[in-house]
Amino acid sequence: EPEVTQTPSHQVTQMGQEVILRCVPISNHLYFYWYRQILGQKVEFLVSFYNNEISEKSEIFDDQFSVERPDGSNFTLKIRSTKLEDSAMYFCASSLPLTGDSNQPQHFGDGTRLSIL
Amino acid sequence: QKEVEQNSGPLSVPEGAIASLNCTYSDRGSQSFFWYRQYSGKSPELIMFIYSNGDKEDGRFTAQLNKASQYVSLLIRDSQPSDSATYLCAVTQRGGGNKLTFGTGTQLKVEL
Numbered sequence: 087e088p089e090v091t092q093t094p095s096h097q098v099t100q101m102g103q104e105v106i107l108r109c110v111p112i113s114n115h116l117y118f119y120w121y122r123q124i125l126g127q128k129v130e131f132l133v134s135f136y137n138n139e140i141s142e143k144s145e146i147f148d149d150q151f152s153v154e155r156p157d158g159s160n161f162t163l164k165i166r167s168t169k170l171e172d173s174a175m176y177f178c179a180s181s182l183p184l185t186g187d188s189n190q191p192q193h194f195g196d197g198t199r200l201s202i203l
Numbered sequence: 204q205k206e207v208e209q210n211s212g213p214l215s216v217p218e219g220a221i222a223s224l225n226c227t228y229s230d231r232g233s234q235s236f237f238w239y240r241q242y243s244g245k246s247p248e249l250i251m252f253i254y255s256n257g258d259k260e261d262g263r264f265t266a267q268l269n270k271a272s273q274y275v276s277l278l279i280r281d282s283q284p285s286d287s288a289t290y291l292c293a294v295t296q297r298g299g300g301n302k303l304t305f306g307t308g309t310q311l312k313v314e315l
Contacts (some may be wrong), residue, residue, distance in 0.1 A: 119301070119303075124224050128305045128306065128307045129293075130306065141300055192237075192301070194239075197245075
């Protein structure tokens with residue numbers, strides 16, 4: 087069964103440094119997403135991406151964050167000048183486009199655990 | 204603020220019993236409803252999705268949706284110890300794109 091792949095599985099970074107989290111969505115999916123989950127808290131939406139542009143972003147997704155689809159398979163999340171509170175699990179997800187009024191299920195990767203020291 | 208509420212649990216059921224997990228949502232414009240299972244330290248895994256009022260069955264799982272009362276539930280029949288996990292309810296809003304709004308999850312423990 088096709089799956090979303092994320093690398094690295096764990097990233098440790100000094101505060102203030104930049105990190106890039108990488109994702110390979112399911113090949114025939116057209117919508118891509120990033121979510122994060124701080125330890126012990128709920129999963130939070132960061133951003134959705136469709137047709138090579140951001141389609142929606144949350145209040146969390148400020149100027150510190152950016153996303154890119156550098157080629158036909160990868161989807162990346164860049165966090166500039168990391169802060170302690172950026173420590174979390176970051177999940178990439180992908181889905182097929184909407185069908186009428188129905189949202190297609192999103193399939194999640196295994197996540198990247200980001201630890202900011 | 205569009206909220207999705209779940210009882211955090213833990214919900215303990217004996218092996219072989221039916222586990223009933225509930226979720227309420229605040230936005231009447233909510234459009235699509237998803238149940239994910241999350242083992243500790245792992246990613247959300249899609250279990251069920253439902254779009255219309257009523258029941259939807261898939262194997263041991265049944266999702267129930269009542270838009271008038273703004274709740275969605277997940278029934279797990281013949282619960283197994285491997286079902287022990289946190290179950291996340293997630294919804295999308297009409298006009299809100301594909302963004303999933305998650306509840307905090309209900310921890311289920313299936314006891315031998």
